[in-house]
Amino acid sequence: xxxxxxxxxxxxxxxxxxxxxxxxxxxxxxxxxxxxxxxxxxxxxxxxxxxxxxxxxxxxxxxxxxxxxxxxxxxxxxxxxxxxxxxxxxxxxxxxxxxxxxxxxxxxxxxxxxxxxxxxxxxxxxxxxxxxxxxxxxxxxxxxxxxxxxxxxxxxxxxxxxxxxxxxxxxxxxxxxxxxxxxxxxxxxxxxxxxxxxxxxxxxxxxxxxxxxxxxxxxxxxxxxxxxxxxxxxxxxxxxxxxxxxxxxxxxxx
Ligand code: PAF
Numbered sequence: 001x002x003x004x005x006x007x008x009x010x011x012x013x014x015x016x017x018x019x020x021x022x023x024x025x026x027x028x029x030x031x032x033x034x035x036x037x038x039x040x041x042x043x044x045x046x047x048x049x050x051x052x053x054x055x056x057x058x059x060x061x062x063x064x065x066x067x068x069x070x071x072x073x074x075x076x077x078x079x080x081x082x083x084x085x086x087x088x089x090x091x092x093x094x095x096x097x098x099x100x101x102x103x104x105x106x107x108x109x110x111x112x113x114x115x116x117x118x119x120x121x122x123x124x125x126x127x128x129x130x131x132x133x134x135x136x137x138x139x140x141x142x143x144x145x146x147x148x149x150x151x152x153x154x155x156x157x158x159x160x161x162x163x164x165x166x167x168x169x170x171x172x173x174x175x176x177x178x179x180x181x182x183x184x185x186x187x188x189x190x191x192x193x194x195x196x197x198x199x200x201x202x203x204x205x206x207x208x209x210x211x212x213x214x215x216x217x218x219x220x221x222x223x224x225x226x227x228x229x230x231x232x233x234x235x236x237x238x239x240x241x242x243x244x245x246x247x248x249x250x251x252x253x254x
Contacts (some may be wrong), residue, residue, distance in 0.1 A: 002081040003072065007089055010128060011081070015041035018131035018158075022049045024064040024176035028166040029087050032135040033077035037161045041096060045074050046125050047084040052091070064176055065235045080161030083129060090124055101149060105243065106220035107142035111234060115146045116147070122147055126158055134158050138211060138253055139165040139173050140247045141224050141231050148227065162226070162253040167193065173245045180241050189238045191216050196232055196247045205232045205249060229253050 004010045017040030019032045029143035035044045047070055067084070075081055099119040101108070108115050126134065136144050144162050151160055166174050172186065172191040181189060191214035199208035209221045209232060219235040219242070229251035235244045 001071070002141050003071065003081055004081065004083045007086060007090075009191060010083055012130045016127045016129065016134070017043050017080075017133045017135060018125065018132045019043065019045045020125050021047055021070075022063070023047045023070045024066055024177065024179075025070045026166075028139065028174040028239065030073070031163050031166050033074065033079055033139060035161060036133070036135050037078045040131075042080045042253050043078065044083060044129055044131065046129070047082055048090065048121070049098045050117055050121045050245065051087070051092075052120060053114050053135060055111045055114050062180065064134070064179055065100045084140065090121065090195055099150060099154075101146045102232045103149070105142050105224060106145060106176075106222045107233070107235065108146075112221050115142070116232055119146055120143075123150060123154070123156065124170050125237055126156055131158055133161055133219055135161050135163055137165060138162050138231075138248075139245065140234050141226065142249045143168070144222060164253060168219065173243075177243070181238065185238045185241065188214075189236075189241075189243055190244055192234060192236050192243055192245050193247075196234060196245055198251070199232060199251060200247055223249065226251070226253075 017036035019036050021029055051060055083191050101115045101119050104115040122125050135209055136147060151158060170190055172189055173193060181209045195209045195212040197206040199211055202208035206221045210218060221234040224231045224233045230247040230249040231248035232249050235242060
């Protein structure tokens with residue numbers, strides 16, 4: 001597996017699938033690598049903790065970093081190459097051009113600037129790696145909506161794939177932030193996937209989910225339209241940890 005640290009050494013190739021990551025990899029990322037491996041001649045992953053998408057400095061400081069382990073996991077999943085640049089490569093002195101998505105839903109409202117950072121770094125990665133396909137997880141559903149809109153509005157020649165959320169046996173969606181949950185907080189957090197799942201068949205899923213969060217205060221519960229799929233999405237705080245999750249209401253993820 002090749003590891004490129006600079007833009008100068010990065011190699012492009014046809015039939016490439018890109019999996020953008022911020023490291024701290026878990027089985028949700030494995031599912032992205034496997035989806036990419038299944039339909040591309042070459043799989044490249046990026047590994048870059050993007051400061052521009054952290055709306056809270058404390059969140060950036062606390063973000064788990066485990067590069068050696070991440071590289072081993074990528075290699076074991078058959079990733080051919082990794083682009084792991086240092087900060088200056090992507091944000092050199094004088095950097096001043098941003099992609100500002102127009103509609104970022106309740107998640108964007110709760111995290112000012114977050115999707116500007118995501119959209120900007122993703123467009124840069126698409127331009128640098130020139131993949132035919134890119135892979136994103138369903139869990140970050142508003143991110144998927146933003147990237148799909150970016151690709152459509154700016155005519156980016158790439159196909160966006162969405163890979164279903166991977167959950168632990170107890171139902172909690174995998175997230176790099178889960179490592180910060182205490183055992184008690186984790187038990188409380190389970191109310192989020194349970195409330196969403198229990199509300200899928202309701203005539204008013206938003207109200208049903210709000211009513212079954214078991215005391216967890218939702219930041220929002222909303223229906224998110226991805227075009228080919230509608231999702232019931234929510235964010236809650238458990239202690240100092242912010243968790244998001246969603247379930248499919250209708251349509252299909254592709
Ligand atoms: O989902 C993530 O890990 C990040 O938002 C992404 C897509 C790698 C951009 O930094």
